[in-house]
Amino acid sequence: MADYAFQRYERIVLNTQIQLELLIQQGEAKPLLLWHALLPLVLPIIALLVPRRTWGWLLRPILSVTTLSVSLEIIRYRRVLLGANGYMIGLIMVWWLVWSMTLLVFNDVERDFRRIVRTRSTTVGDKTVRQNGHASNKEHKQSPVTRDTETLVWKPYPQSLLPRLGWVIALVLNMRGPDFSFRISSLDPLPPLLDPKHHSAIKKPACPSATIRLRAAFLRFFIAYLAIDFLKLIIIWDPYFFGALSAPPPFPFDCFPAIPGLVSVYHSIVSGTAVYFALQYVTSLNPIFFLGLSSAFPNASRALTVTPLDAPWLYADQFGPITAVLDDGLAGAWSKWWHQIFRFGFVSTSKWLISLLPSTLSSHRSIRRIIITLVAFGISGLMHGSGSYTQIGETRPFSGTFLFFFLQPVGISIQGLCSRIIVTSLARHGLPPPRWLRRFGNVTFVLGWLLFTGNRIADDFANGKMWLTEPLPFSLLRGLMGRGWVCWRTPWFEHYDDGTFWGRGVRIL
Template structure:
């Protein structure tokens, strides 16, 4: 109802804290829409029905010997898509990051749900690394010393210890190898419902496929078996897990190195985000963002004195840095918490170090050697890769596309589909945000533009290969880095502006502001504690019992 909406934002030169002003306006606007029955908050478990609960429950029911149930996957997929569309159309949050995340959840939940339910034959083909008690007694042959633990990548230096004649990849495996054996577990069709649910839950929540036969090639993984359904189940060759892949994704061999690495990344990300919030928010480009036909608040004197090209570069760099630091903080925190919670489960590989490879690849091995293609195909976190490539893989398996490994048409289409889906994913984040000023064409233009950049650079390098090969390798790296920087600067403004209009930068990424605590920066009324009750989970009572739950 239009009457439930607040009037447009009215700023005055005396407004002391523009970000706080906009945050309060957006929150009151959403509260009015909820009260009018036009919107609903994100509620767990109700809002997870489409992206998580329905596909997981369906896959927990055996269908390999029930053709009618297997055919019902299309009905399940349709219901899943309908629920996700309903969530995207009606749900948001007063937490600006959650509001943006609703769209990501609904759209990627659709992509990933389709991949697992329809495109992949998981009950027929997928298998994961599992462990079971072994009858043999522990008989240590020898253990590797500290010098042997620091090896190179791509298949060398991966042995942490040799126990009972078996090379093991890290100390978490070494603690179990004497009592347990590792094998490839297919769908436990004859197991209990809880056993099947555990298998499906692990598959559905392992977006990169860690520990599965369908793991993405970027991360360190054991060699896949030729036939995981053979009897007895094939053993896992743990010694085949490389310390690092050719794109630079690496694993830790000791708990101390894992914790040190993740905590260090979190520390730098935390400090960067803390500084980011008191720096970028002074620029109205980020708060409230460039809205068509709406003048921005005046620039601070320092920014107003910068030449427009330099100001544009600064904004692109700040936007990129904010995104990268947020991913670094929360993804490393997730790994740290997941490993810490599961390491007590000594009979599950999910609590072992090799299951938690690094978030990003190696910048020198990817971007400096392959340019824009290396940035997206190797260095970037690859979390959504399986969902983005599943449609093309399915089309190849059905014979609709050329199945030859180097078929240019198939590779080009796969690349375009992946970037297009990524654009749709980020456009959905803006759609579910409280401000209705985002434009889907911004994220779509950025990611389709990245596709064009990858194709253009790859084609140019292929045509100029005889001349490029004469250039010393370090200078080739400089050229790749320069091309990536220029292309990203030329295109990234589209997605950063859309995030600005979505109010995403109003989110307080850290609860305690160290910078504000020591009295540096900040705006009027801002203290060192940054999270109010809108940032914390709380109970929500809906109009129906199934709509009640934990509100985010």
């Protein structure tokens, strides 16, 4: 059984590679070159480097349109196998459009944004000169003592080019803004020196030390690595995850079809768990790499950048506390527990759209909340639906992936309405529900709603062959089974040249 499953998996991988090359040869798809993928990243940096008061006011709209054109061309024609069978290409391109508009159109970064940087200051003190423990002949004469101290300060948009380059690159790459003034609320509190007005009233626990944060990151990485290795094995055994949606699960799950709906629940749970650990695996690399290296080599870190990379408050966990699901239900699951990488881009887009409404509507709190919620899930659906579209397979970007995300605000509304009705009714009869019962109800609804809607995105993942991706360089389980220890066996890049300027460069395979 195991040999057949691995042979089937390797055959599907090979067939997908052949399918991509045939699509390119027939002109139905084009290869993606490395500089194509980097261009949407570089263009906003160039636009932000030019101050608005000079030519920035003209350059930024032009480069925004150029970024849009390049991204749409990539989404429409360019295909790769890397990144979950091309899924990440579509997702990243749509997100980068949103992020570019956030920085170039929806906000005035020169006027409103500040960055936390490390700076050195010199203090001069007095010291009495003493000899052998006694005051010298000129014991009242003071000698100046110069001390270099390192502090953190808020730095606005720099006026000189070289500091501006570092400031802009840090801005473009910091989507949660841990070292910027737009930092999202779920991050760790700032040091009191930087945020004195909120320090006394802060309700968050103190930020862990660098050692504790690194230890936690390594633990998350290790657990995620083992979990992905195990889940990948389950996925290889089950043909469902490669597009055979009607195929029954393998042993020991072959009894599930006897219970209606259980197979769908099983596939949704495996898919959701795999996505969760994949995110934990990737995001744990940020503190491991940056915090670990800057702590090990502090002098090199200070020489390379003014960002305080060794500050542990820069590396807040990507996922919030699970108590958010217990206390706030589906709304808490998405807004507090699940990762908030894209939060500022979503909120900025929402606020910009709200600013276009008449004041009678834009000032209404309920309308603002509804718009922010719909925009956030709408953009999420568009991003992930675009990822579905750029995969090589028979996917359903709209009716599958997009609809999954757009159904989440429906579930939030249903749960909020039901909670108000039930709690009000019980309280009216002198039976206010205890906390444990409210939490049980929240968790039950969240699990039920996610399983009810989850098959849409899980089936689309399977149809798009997302699970062909190999996130781990080495597999402990497959090595012990004699299937080889190394997972990354094929190259990721090759030189490509179709005779044109746009078609010449390093191809992403």
